[in-house]
Amino acid sequence: MARSPKAHPSCPRCGGRLARDNDSGRCAPCDTAERDRLSRPPVVPASFWQHGALRQALTERNLGRVIRAFRNHPYHGRNALPQSAVAGWLGITQAQLSRIENSPPIVHLDRLIHWAQLLRIPPRYLWFSLPDQPLPADNPPAAHPPADVPVTQAGPATPPAPADAVTTASDEGGGTTDRRQFHALAALAGIAATGSLDLLAAPTDAPRTIGLEQVRYASSLVDEFRRADAAVGANDLCDVAIRVHAHLSNWAAKATYSREVGEALHAALADLANQAAWLTIDAERRPETQPFLYEAISRSRMADDPRVEVQGLAMLSLLHREDRPGESLHCAEAALRASSGWATPRLLTLLHLRRANAYATLRDASGFNREITKARREFDRGSHEDDLSFIHFVTEQEVDGLQGLAYLALERPDRAAELFRLIATTPSPTLRRNHLLYTLEFANATYRQGDVNEAARTALGALPELRQMQSMRATRMFAQVRSDLGLPAHSTAATREFVEAYDQFVRR
Structure with missing residues (x-):
């Protein structure tokens, strides 16, 4: 019986026929065109995101599985992209990436945004919004939510403002306070609308189990606090942030959660602690600041999140600039060490500015000149797609x-x-x-x-x-x-x- 001819394999990138002795799974021109594919994420075609495993991971809203499906995509040939290379893109270790790929979904918004932008995931496939990018209406719902996440009907992160709450703010003496309280309380109302988390409820009334959905919405509060603070200041907003942080901390101390949820929870609490610390500084309540920063640094280490730790150290440097300039200098130096290898020019600008101001307070003109020169040089390098949200003011x-x-x-x-x-x-x-x-x-x-x-x-x-x-x-x-x-x-x-x-x- 005659055998049917064996079909020639095709290159998954261009569709061209591969030679019989080709063992890479890609044709030579495609390999040549992407020789640097291990040094940075490749630019992929629109059809790339329609692959079954990748689309399923996006539907499940699990970025760790998205990264794993990205690495193993047929587009890359027979050999998957190595974890070590992809971990290098993301600024983490191979061991951390392995854990992320095999764990429940991460919820830290900074990481979600940063990695989605790095991999160039089209916004229409995401379940969160990118900066200056509205959340698409056709986002796929989670087909199989994690077992520890209660199924709820998500509400808006910030409900629409009543017209009189905003338009009269500049015309009436108390309008600004009302508007600031509106920003904070509107964010809380958005969380309450999800049915997942009531941050202002007594801890005894809160659910006994914390899931990723609750942590995700708690994390989103920090951006709301930052926007309101930048616009009008921290006086009344400070009490709201402290109250939210206290209730969430008390709840976390009594509730149960998985190891993966615990990491995300510690990161969220660290972020909230840093924000509360900043608000106490602007509200001239500095005696309350340091405990928040120490908590943020310790929780960031438990969450294996150096970005939050660096923010806490940078704020400690600011806090001690006038009364303990020597300690301020050491805090900025510690932040520079902790951010070595991944700090963007804008972050380095801020840390060198912190050192410059500490030297100035110490009346060390040469130290000031050295650090301000470094800060200016880093600032001139421009912004970066990996800039952290807390340095928006630089x-x-x-x-x-x-x-x-x-x-x-x-x-x-x-x-x-x-x-x-x-x-x-x-x-x-x-x-x-x-x-x-x-x-x-x-x-x-x-x-x-x-x-x-x-x-x-x-x-x-x-x-x-x-x-x-x-x-x-x-x-x-x-x-x-x-x-x-x-x-x-x-x-x-x-x-x-x-x-x-x-x-x-x-x-x-």
């Missing part, structure tokens, strides 16, 4: 502002005023609180130069912003400017106008 304005503060510490108000003037004349649409603070530093610098009229005009021009802001740091700085300019020796028409306007504002 803009040119912030670099100028922190350098200006260092010049004030070095008794160089002239140089500081030059930098603060640039900031004061360039308002930020998103970082309004920081813009106001540096505008007040401009008034402080010109006052220290002896120009009380310029200081008064600057402070008077910034006073309306205080009506839209709930930052105790800004309130304290305004009070200090008023105290300085209110001295009889500084009485001029400009200073009297500011003092009168400020006092009238305070009496309201």
Whole structure:
């Protein structure tokens, strides 16, 4: 009986016929075209994402399985991409990747976004939204949710704002507080709508088992807090964040969860602790800050998440800059060591700025000059797709502002005023609180130069912003400017106008 001819295998990349002695599973031109495929993720065709195992992993909303299916895709030939190479793309070890591929879904939003962008997963296949990318309406639902995740009807992360809660905020004296509380409470309402987690319920009323769905929504709160804080400051928002963190911590101490959920939970609690710490700094409640940061660092190590640890160390450096500059310097150095090998230019900019300001407080001009040069050099390298969300504020304005503060510490108000003037004349649409603070530093610098009229005009021009802001740091700085300019020796028409306007504002 005649045998039917054996079909020639085809290259999965281009469809061309392979030679009989080809043992790689890909034709020579395709291998040549992607010689660097092990050094970075390859650019794949749209059909790549339709492969059965990969589509199933996306449907299950499990990025670890997505990565495993990505590695083993026929597109790469007969040999799967090695774990060591893919782990290098992701900035983790081979052992960590092995655990992630074989564990329940990860929920840390920073990692989900970073890895999805790195692999170039089309947004329509994702179950979370990328920055500046709305969540697609046709996202596939989870076909088989993990056993430890209760099946709930997910609600919106932030419900629509009532029109009067936002539009009247700038017209009424108490509107800003209402708007800030709305941002925080709207985020909580989004979580409550899922039926998965009531962060404000008494711990005794909370479910006894924590699943990944609850942790995922708890993690999403941090972004809500950051946005509201950047817009209006931390005064009342601080109490909300502390309350949420306390309830979630108490619940976690009494509930049961798997090892994988525990890692995600510790990462979420560390992130919330860092955010609560920052809010206490802006609300001028610094005695409450350090315990949150120590908790964030310890939990980040339990979660094997160095990114959260670096954030905590960077904030410790900020916290101790004025009263313990030597310790501030060591915290920034520890953050640089912990981020070695994966830090982006923007993160390195921030850490070198922290060291520069500590050196300035120590009156070490050479150390300051060395670190500010490094910070400027890293900043000039530009932003990176791997930038962490917590460094969104590291803009040119912030670099100028922190350098200006260092010049004030070095008794160089002239140089500081030059930098603060640039900031004061360039308002930020998103970082309004920081813009106001540096505008007040401009008034402080010109006052220290002896120009009380310029200081008064600057402070008077910034006073309306205080009506839209709930930052105790800004309130304290305004009070200090008023105290300085209110001295009889500084009485001029400009200073009297500011003092009168400020006092009238305070009496309201």
